Amino acid sequence: MKTVFMALCILALFLSNPAYARVKTAGNGDSLNFDVETIPPDLRQTFNTMNKKCTQCHSMEMVVTAVLTGVCPETKQPFDRQTVKAYGIRMIHKKNADISKKEMRDIVVLLNRLLDEQAKK
Numbered sequence: 001m002k003t004v005f006m007a008l009c010i011l012a013l014f015l016s017n018p019a020y021a022r023v024k025t026a027g028n029g030d031s032l033n034f035d036v037e038t039i040p041p042d043l044r045q046t047f048n049t050m051n052k053k054c055t056q057c058h059s060m061e062m063v064v065t066a067v068l069t070g071v072c073p074e075t076k077q078p079f080d081r082q083t084v085k086a087y088g089i090r091m092i093h094k095k096n097a098d099i100s101k102k103e104m105r106d107i108v109v110l111l112n113r114l115l116d117e118q119a120k121k
């Protein structure tokens with residue numbers, strides 16, 4: 001519970017600071033997600049896939065928080081270009097994960113694009 005609270009605080013901090021508001025979000029709590037407007041048109045299909053496949057076990061909030069803060073909400077490990085692929089692989093190896101390698105690769109490309117966007121100042 002404490003970690004969830006911390007994650008929300010960090011998230012609130014980032015969301016309230018326009019300097020970090022590169023990647024826009026929509027909704028809140030469990031319905032928090034990336035704003036579809038910030039998704040490049042060529043990656044919208046992948047965005048749909050991510051919304052379907054990455055929410056089988058947790059909400060998109062987990063992914064949004066990782067991208068916005070650069071830190072994984074559960075393990076506090078860095079979430080960046082170097083580690084995002086490893087997380088993708090870890091997620092498809094989870095029990096009952098219904099994600100193909102191709103879908104995971106596409107999602108990693110999308111997440112990297114969002115990380116690049118978020119890194120711009």
Ligand code: HEC
Nearest residue numbers: 053054056057063066072073074075076091094095096097
């Ligand atoms: C089969 C269940 C399952 C699916 C599908 C799944 N996840 Fe997860 N995810 C988890 C669990 C369980 C955790 C909790 C921390 C852990 O075990 O890594 C987690 C944690 C995370 C974290 C935080 C990791 C950390 O170290 O704090 C991120 C980021 C993440 N998932 C992204 C994704 C993305 C992106 C997808 C889609 C490609 C996805 N997940 C699909 C089960 C899943």
